[in-house]
Amino acid sequence: MKKNDYRGWQEVFRFSFMQGVKQKSFTGFLIFMCVLLILGPIALTFFQSGKEPEETKVTVQKLYIFDEVNLAIDYENAFEGTDLSDVDVEVRSDITYEEYKTNIEELEDTKDLGVQIGYEDLGYFQLNFVRPAKADLSDEECxxxxxxxxxxxxxxxRKAIDVTEEQMAFINQAVNTEVLFTDESGAIIEEEEAAEGISMDEYFILLGGIMVCLMIITLNGSSVANAIVTEKSTRVVEYLMINVRPMALIVGKILSCICLTLIQFGVMGVSYLISTVIQKALFSQEQIDATMDSMSALQAFQGLNVVNIILCILIILMGILFFSILAGLAGASVSKMEELAEGMKVYQMVQVIGSYIGIGICIMEMMGGVNPLIINICGLIPISTPFIVPAMLLTGRMTVMVALIGFVLLTLLTVLLYIFAARVYESMIFYNGKVLKLKDILTISGVRSGKGGK
Amino acid sequence: MSLEVKELVKSYGDKTVVDHLSFSLKEPGVYALLGTNGAGKTTSIRMILGMLAKDSGEVLWKGKPMDSMNMNIGYLAEERGLYPKYELMDQLLYFAKLKGVAKDVAKERIAYWAKRLEVEEYLYPKQTKGKKKEKPKMADQLSKGNQQKIQLMAALISEPEILILDEPLSGLDPVNTDLFKEIIREEIAKGKYLIMSSHQMATIEEFCKDITILNRGKVVLQGDLNEIKKSYGRVNLFIKCDEEFDDVIAKHGLEVLNDTPDGKQLKVTGEEQAKHFLKDLLAADKTVVRFELREPSLHEIFVEKAGAQHEEE
Structure with a gap:
């Protein structure tokens, strides 16, 4: 019998795929996600746009200016042409700002504000406003x-110092600084890149990414293992094996699971696009932008571009493939459905280690930052690659090169696992007895010498 | 010679589960592969079907190595296999597709066999006027016997050249047993090659010309069933009289194998002893209502061969 005979995998794929599509859990989840992704953003934009900014009623009567810089500025016209044209402006020189401040704090019936315009020694203008604490003035109007x-x-x-808007923008550009460290001999030593922590929003984005990967991989793995145990425990495998060889069987099953996952993601993506189209038809661009701006957590996706998205999809697919083959072996190691939990122990252990490395990185990032080198090393460990790399790459915490190396290593391990599976799967698929341990499977493969069992 | 199994060997570790099994089906008909539980029958069948790698030996079909993937083989496994939660029609179409049967042809054959095996109601949901159409049935909604019928349909759907039936009648009621037997007879009449494994020796005797009895992977008896029986001689005497005849039995020193209301089964050395025994019965004025001298049944041969080995071990 040729173990690497793949004839018939298409039929297995088609049947598994169609049965997967017919499952109520699949269609139910898909409908739920579609409704959520189509209606969710629309509802969000609707509610955001419904919040028309309340017109602030300004009752401030006068703004007193205490100019200590003497720039050639005509403050009297400060509110000309604005919504506050009713507010008077008066430059005071009869009293100081400090005197005014002391007096105004005690007043209850005044509706005036004061501002001190000063220039600090450190080289910047300072505007200090004062308002009567006991007066009936709202924070919004102030x-x-x-x-x-x-x-x-x-x-x-800007006009007073006679510079154009462009010049001012140039002057106002941020100034970057770098501090170089020298050793005793005066040579420059490289400082380790400062590790910066992440905000709570970013933490949830990273954790969410890892959880999504974990969910996809777990769902695929368990569905492959379940399908194999079902075929073993119901003896359907006996019928299939006449026309399909074991590896064709597992390949057909894994590919159908991957396809079902891709369809779920594809439909979700299309749902979101539909939602965007509907939003554009229903709301103005400003309203949509305002909704997007309100979701500050989305700002965390600094690495969101086509190349990175494709790379992430490839890594997740390879992760699914790796863990599905592992789950297939776990499924083949048991004979009854009720033994599956025991058979899945090794699979679950590998998956938990892989995902916990990712979760650990997230927690450390939130608590004060992780050295990027550690993130890269963890991303290169094949069992944690599918959990860490997509989230880190899309949030700009990992370079494309490191992600590519991670993908290559994961692919290599998947190929090795596949070769191993091809060696043991045929013997395992007909195995009917107690749950096979890892050492038993290694014995079957010939990696360990020992006695086999029926 | 069409199907030839030569020196098949399969071991797991140091345990040999099939030890140099050889047999052949020279012409269409039924070949019986018998043995106690764990004798190696299913492993042998799996190797013949190419599902399981053999350590050594070969299986030839019309003189060439048999490749089940390129052949039309029907298989009814001992332990029935259907997906419990998938629609029956989907499963049958899937099995048919795996055997290279086109969908429309498969549908026609399913319709034929569904009618023949009286399982139409499970495959074609009814729609009564004014009522919602019934949902298609899943395998776990069927009785064991009906599941077995669906299995037989899966085995026959490709109109196979070789049909392997592992315990085809186990768990069937008498009506369905007769239905299955009828279908097996039809397949034999069509010139098919069948390998049958069963613990129901009467069924084997009914259908099979050649047999192999396996015990712990080894062949303990093989050949033409009639020849095997003849080699044992007519040593089973079934006798019933209206009167008690224990005194005559004692006179001849015969062993009573069975004592039932239908008579006694005695062990004789041959036809001569049986004739003397009958003569003495008549001389003693006994009314003989049954006198039947025959060879041992397959059941007795099986118990003798396989049972003896069990005891030795």
């Missing part, structure tokens, strides 16, 4: 007055 005045001041300042 903020509106302050924001409008600051905008006016920035513009007036």
């Amino acid at each position: 903020d509106m007055v302050i924001d409008t005045f600051v905008t006016f001041f920035e513009e007036a300042k």
Whole structure:
């Protein structure tokens, strides 16, 4: 018997795929996700756009200016052409800002604000606002007055020193600094890249990514193992083996599981696109953008581009393949459905180790940061690659090169596992007895010498 | 010579489960592969079907190595195999497709066998007026006997050249047993090659010309069933009289193998002793209502051969 005879895998694939599609759990989950992805974003945008900003009623009557920098600025026109044109502006020089501040705090019936414009020794302008604490002024209206005045001041300042907007933008560019460290001899030593922690939002994004990968891989693995044990325990395998060889059987099953997963993702993607199209038809671009902006967690996806997405899909698929072959072996090591949990121990242990490495990295990142070298090393361990690399790559915490190396290593291990499976699967598929241990499987494969069993 | 099994050997570790098994089916008919539980029958069948790698030996079909994947073989396994939660029609079409039967042809054959085996209601859900169409049946909603019928359909759907039936009648009621027997007879009449394994010796005697009895992987008896029986001679005497005849039995020193309301089964050395015994019965004025002298049954031969080996071990 040729163990590597793959004839008939297409039929196994078609049948397994169609039966998978017919499963209520598959269609139920798919419908749920489609509804969620189509209606969720629409509902979110609807509710966001429904929140029309309440028009802030400004009752502030006057803004007193305490100018200590003497720039040639005409403050009296500060609110001209704005919604606050009713607010008067008066430059005070009769009293100091400190005196005004002391007086205003005691007043209850005033609706005036004061601002001190100063220049600090460290080289920047300082605008200090003061408002009567006991007066009937809302935070919103005060903020509106302050924001409008600051905008006016920035513009007036630029005009006062006679620079264009472009020049100002250039001047305002962020200044990057680098501190070099030298050793006793004066030579520059490289400082280890500072590890920065992640926000809670980013933590949930990373953890969510790992959990999604874990869910996909677990679902696929368990469905392959279940299918194999079902065929073994019901003896269907006896019928199949006349026309299909063991490896063709497992290949057909794994590929059907992968296809079902891809369909789920594909349909989910299409659902989201449909949702986007509907959103565009129903809402303005500003409303959609505002909804996207409100989801600050999405900002964590710094590495979101086509290449990275394709690489992530490939890594997840390879992960599914690796863990499905492992699950197939676990399924073949038992004869009854009720023994499956025991047979899956090794599979689960490998999966738990792989995913826990990823979760550990997330927790360490949140607690203060992990050295990127450690993230890379963990991403290169094949059993943790599918759990770590997609999340790290899409959030910009891992380079494409490291992800590629991780993918290659995972592929190599998958190929080795497949060769091993091809050696033992035929003997295991007809095995009917107590749960096979790892050493028994190694004995069957010839890696260990020992007695076989029927 | 069409099907030839030569020196098949299979071992697991240091345990040989099939030890140099050879037999052949020279012409269409039924060959019986017998043995106690664990004798190596199923392993032998799996090797013949190419499901299991053999350590040595070969299986030839019309003089060439047999490749089950390129042949039309029907198999009814001892332990029935159906997916419990999939629709029966889907399963039958799947098995047919694996054997290279086109979907429309498969559907026609399914319809034929469903009618023949009286399982139409499970494969073609009814739609009564004013009521919702019934859901297609799953295997786990069927009785054991009906599941077996579906299995037989799966084995016959490709109109196989070789049919391997492992315990085909176990668990069937008398009506369905007769139905299965009828179908087996039809397949024999069509010139098919059948290998049958069963613990029901009467069924084997009914269908099989040649037999092999395996015990612990070894062949303990093989050949033409009639020849084997003849070699034992007519040593079983079944006798029933209206009167008690224990005194005549004692006079001849015969061993009573069975004592039933239908008479006694006695062990004789041959036809001569039987004739003397009958003569003495008549002389003693006994009314003989049954006198039957025959060879040992396959059941007795099997117990003798396989049972003896068991005791030795």
